[in-house]
Amino acid sequence: MFSVVSDRESQEARTAGDAAAAEDDLAAALPTHRWAGSPAVPLAEVAARLGVPLDAAARAAMRRLPARFPRPYADLFHDGGPADPLRRIAWPDPEETAFDPEAIDDPVGEQPLKSHPFVIRKYRDRALLLVTHRCHFYCRFCFRAGQTVEPKLGEILDAIRSLRGETELREIILSGGDPLVLPDEELARILRACDALPNLRNVRIHTRAPVHDPPRVTSRLVGRMIAASPVPIWFVVHTSHPRELSEGFHRAVGTLQGGGIPVLNQTVLLRGVNDDPATLAELFGALYGAGVKPYYLHHPDRVAGTARFRVSIERGLAIHRALRGQVSGAAIPDYVLDLPDGSGKFPVERLERVRDGLYRAVHADGRASHYFDIKSV
Secondary structure, three states, rough: EEEOOOOHHHHHHHHOOOOOHHHHHHHOOOOOOOOOOOOEOOOHHHHHOOOOOOOOOHHHHHHHHOOOEEEEHHOOOOOOOOOOHHHHHHOOOOOHHHOOOOOOOOOOOHHHEEEOOOOOOOOOOEEEEOOOOOOOOOOOOOOOOOOOOOHHHHHHHOOOHHHOOOOOOOOOEOOOOHHOOOHHHHHHHHHHHHOOOOOOOOEEEEEEEEHHOHHHHHHHHHHHHHHHOOOOEEEEOOOOOOHHHOHHHHHHHHHHHOOOEEEEEEEEEEOOOOHHHHHHHHHHHHHHHHHEOOOOOOEEOOOOOOHHHOOOOOHHHHHHHEEEEOOOOOOOOOOOEEEEOOEEEEEEEHEEEOOOOOOEEOOOOOOEEEEOOOOOO
């Protein structure tokens, strides 16, 4: 079962052990109210398990994006050296604070599309709600790194009310952060509030909880969400590597599916983690076998401090094409680029090469977007 962390429990955790452990807990601290999930493993323990130093460089990277490790995910770690894929995903790297000339300040063009401080509207029929900035675990490649404003429940409900006149709105997407850090009742209240949207058809919830903190997904949670939602719920889980598909992951997914909630998956293509056809074929095949439809393979976003994860368009296309014949066609996701101009996701295979490093995306309405690729990696 998951735990709701109280102020008293948090204080006890911070004062337990010696001063170094207390400092570690402080570096990984999260607000102790409105929180549902497993307690964090001390950073010193995680560092020892991964065989990495908990030094000033790592702590500096944590100021860019926190580090937090739930026990179920930390139990997947071992000292596999610098090339270990989970270490690359998980541990703060000194590169994160270095100058990054190919980074884009708003890598998917979200900021101009906010109709409300916590609502993003890329498409007329959809609205994305930023219901939290917190996560059970922080992926070092996160494209919303730096988001620090935590909405109050009243502000989320106000965001939903602001959409009541949107007659073309068909889908609400709960994102963040990870929506499942919110307690069951708060999620239920958010879902109930969606009943005010007259033409809503679906609610989609994006989460990595089944990967990072599987005990968070309980039959009680599923029952509360289904009872509260006025429309069908879909879940989209985010996975990066086959090692993340633990027994706990399969139990969590089974709990969602057993409650009648369909589960999709999206994966970011990451250099040094999954940028080879064999790894992706293993991941997508295993997901498909678990009844989880691989939905999107995302080209990596140009977030500052994430250069070590980037691949070029040409390399990504070659990897995606090589999946054919290695895994069922139904298990191969669309390979997409979330364009920096905010126009949304575009199939990478439909990009037109203008010249070396420059691509054009022509949208269905005739508009064109341009994308300058990174230097070939």
